[in-house]
Amino acid sequence: MKYLLQHSRLQNLIQYRNGYLILASISLVLNMLLVLVLFVFIGHERIVVVPPTVEKSFWVTSAKVSPEYLSEMSLFFANLRLNVTASSATTQRELLLRFIAPKNYNEIKTELLNEAEILKKNHITTAFFPVNVDVDTKKLIARITGDLQSTVGDSHLPSERVTYQISYIYSGGRLFVVAFEEAKSHA
Secondary structure, X not given: OHHHHHHHHHHHHHHXXXXXXXXXXXXXXXXXHHHHHXXXXXXXXXXOOOOOOOOOOOOEEOOOEOHHHHHHHHHHHHHHHHOEOOOOHHHHHHHHHOOEOHHHHHHHHHHHHHHHHHHHHHOEEEEEXXXXXXXXXXXXXXXXXXXXXXXXXXXXOOOEEEEEEEEEEEEOOEEEEEEEEEOOOOO
8 A cells, every 4th residue: 555655656746847847848948049039139139319309210229320310410419519609618518528439538628628718709609500411321420511600799700601520439339429520622
């Protein structure tokens, strides 16, 4: 009798063990499949970033950005840099400096401080009206063409058609400005 009871209990334990082994095996296979899927999709995720104003939909991945995103951000930076008064220069400079590449930070900060000093000294106000934005997502360069209107004191200067080039680096899911300068004319 004891033998039959022990044999019965042993059979139940073996069935439980086999059931748990099957569950563990299925779990192991599913985990391996999950790891495989993760390796396949690493680097293919898109991060949705929203600039202050959105005109078009865009996307970014871990390695590149859409032309629409580069265009939108370039318009935002051009607005910060070129639509400025003596009183707004400090606020706009500080906001723009948040997006400057670390290796170019001091150089661009000095340039912006000099511009602010000239604006205050000469009572200059500038307004930039973009007409066209050309972007190169492979080189991370945007060229913005528009009309720049300046006011010195109470005198309005004639509008001038200018093109600015903004160069970027894309690192860690963030777009950083490397250079923001007037483009040389091709005349």
